[in-house]
Amino acid sequence: MAQIFPEWSNKVPVIVLAVVFGVLGPGATLAVWYYFSPEFTDVGYQPVQPIPYSHALHAGELELDCRYCHAQVERSAVASLPPTQVCMNCHKLVKQDSPKLEALRRSLARREPVPWVRIHNVPDYAYFNHAVHIKAGVGCSSCHGDVASMEVVAQAEPLSMAWCLDCHRNPEPHLRPPEEIYNTAWKPAKDHAEVAAELRAAHGINPPEACTACHR
Numbered sequence: 001m002a003q004i005f006p007e008w009s010n011k012v013p014v015i016v017l018a019v020v021f022g023v024l025g026p027g028a029t030l031a032v033w034y035y036f037s038p039e040f041t042d043v044g045y046q047p048v049q050p051i052p053y054s055h056a057l058h059a060g061e062l063e064l065d066c067r068y069c070h071a072q073v074e075r076s077a078v079a080s081l082p083p084t085q086v087c088m089n090c091h092k093l094v095k096q097d098s099p100k101l102e103a104l105r106r107s108l109a110r111r112e113p114v115p116w117v118r119i120h121n122v123p124d125y126a127y128f129n130h131a132v133h134i135k136a137g138v139g140c141s142s143c144h145g146d147v148a149s150m151e152v153v154a155q156a157e158p159l160s161m162a163w164c165l166d167c168h169r170n171p172e173p174h175l176r177p178p179e180e181i182y183n184t185a186w187k188p189a190k191d192h193a194e195v196a197a198e199l200r201a202a203h204g205i206n207p208p209e210a211c212t213a214c215h216r
């Protein structure tokens, strides 16, 4: 078989590593470590979606509740995405001929779901459950950012194991009263520490740190 790369190119990775670790020192090592860590690879991930659906318009301006579309989030492990019919509740009348809704009309005609591109993902070997977190008083924005102001959703947090554990060791800053769970612009008030301590005691909140809680 013909060689596509000249033979010397086999040594390129070795040379790169030698330069990074040997010549440039710990600064560059840190840079490489950072580059390969989930903070760098996942935060900001913002794929192009089949429909230019805007949370800023629907959840922000029109003030639709998250649960109108993510109906399972309080009850099950997954938040779920809305079926086409939920969009059609309005779009059979509103902008029904818009070219931006082409993929929605196709989905309806073919009886196939809209092929939304998934953004947030934890590997299968780690267990995550939405309902448990919502019941404990953790709001959407602690993990997803201010979605109601996003034109296009981008990943706001790394979803790495260290990130999960950071909150499990010190959940108070993220515990809020039930009426604020879906408010993605929520900021803790000055007396937050007291309120959070009360919430924690009242609900007996005790996030797990044991490996088997998340790796079942």
Ligand code: HEC
Binding pocket: 049, 053, 055, 058, 059, 064, 065, 066, 067, 068, 069, 070, 081, 082, 116, 117, 118, 119, 120, 121, 140, 141, 144, 147, 148, 152, 153, 182, 184
């Ligand atoms: C009118 C329906 C609707 C409402 C209301 C809505 N969403 Fe969504 N949401 C969607 C759709 C459709 C998608 C998939 C397309 C996308 O990512 O924009 C989505 C995607 C998401 C995602 C990314 C999912 C992934 O793939 O990882 C998050 C997080 C999210 N929504 C959070 C929220 C929050 C928080 C609220 C309330 C502030 C909310 N949504 C309100 C329809 C809705």
Ligand code: HEC
Binding pocket: 051, 052, 053, 054, 057, 058, 062, 064, 069, 082, 086, 087, 088, 089, 090, 091, 094, 095, 098, 099, 100, 101, 104
């Ligand atoms: C509660 C009613 C309602 C629901 C439910 C709803 N929308 Fe909308 N949508 C609107 C309104 C109102 C507008 C703004 C229309 C305008 O600009 O005059 C809009 C605008 C849009 C636009 C921009 C259209 C254009 O031509 O500018 C898109 C795309 C869109 N919606 C997609 C969706 C999708 C996908 C869903 C389901 C996940 C959905 N909408 C659910 C009410 C709704």
Ligand code: HEC
Binding pocket: 066, 070, 073, 077, 078, 079, 080, 081, 120, 121, 122, 123, 128, 130, 133, 134, 138, 139, 140, 141, 142, 143, 144, 159, 181, 182
């Ligand atoms: C404690 C962190 C956390 C909170 C709080 C949280 N999410 Fe998520 N969310 C995640 C993680 C992690 C994933 C990826 C899950 C996976 O890959 O199994 C995810 C995935 C999603 C998805 C993609 C579809 C799915 O069901 O996996 C949607 C939509 C979503 N979240 C919406 C919401 C909404 C709406 C809220 C608030 C009511 C919320 N999330 C609260 C961490 C969180």
Ligand code: HEC
Binding pocket: 122, 126, 127, 128, 129, 132, 133, 136, 138, 142, 143, 159, 160, 163, 164, 165, 167, 168, 171, 174, 204, 205, 206, 207, 208, 213, 214
């Ligand atoms: C912002 C805070 C926060 C983040 C981030 C967070 N959690 Fe949690 N988690 C909690 C709280 C609070 C509880 C405690 C619930 C209780 O004690 O009632 C909890 C409980 C759990 C539980 C126990 C569920 C059960 O059935 O008892 C698991 C498993 C879990 N989290 C997994 C994860 C994973 C995996 C991630 C990262 C992808 C994550 N969590 C990120 C706050 C968080």
Ligand code: HEC
Binding pocket: 038, 122, 123, 126, 159, 160, 161, 164, 165, 168, 208, 209, 210, 211, 212, 213, 214, 215
């Ligand atoms: C709160 C939930 C949680 C707990 C507790 C937890 N893990 Fe993880 N772990 C995760 C998540 C989420 C990932 C996936 C991270 C990613 O995608 O980058 C992960 C990834 C891993 C990996 C894959 C390599 C890596 O670092 O990404 C190993 C190995 C691992 N965990 C071992 C452990 C061990 C051992 C313990 C107990 C000391 C533990 N985990 C406790 C959530 C947890």
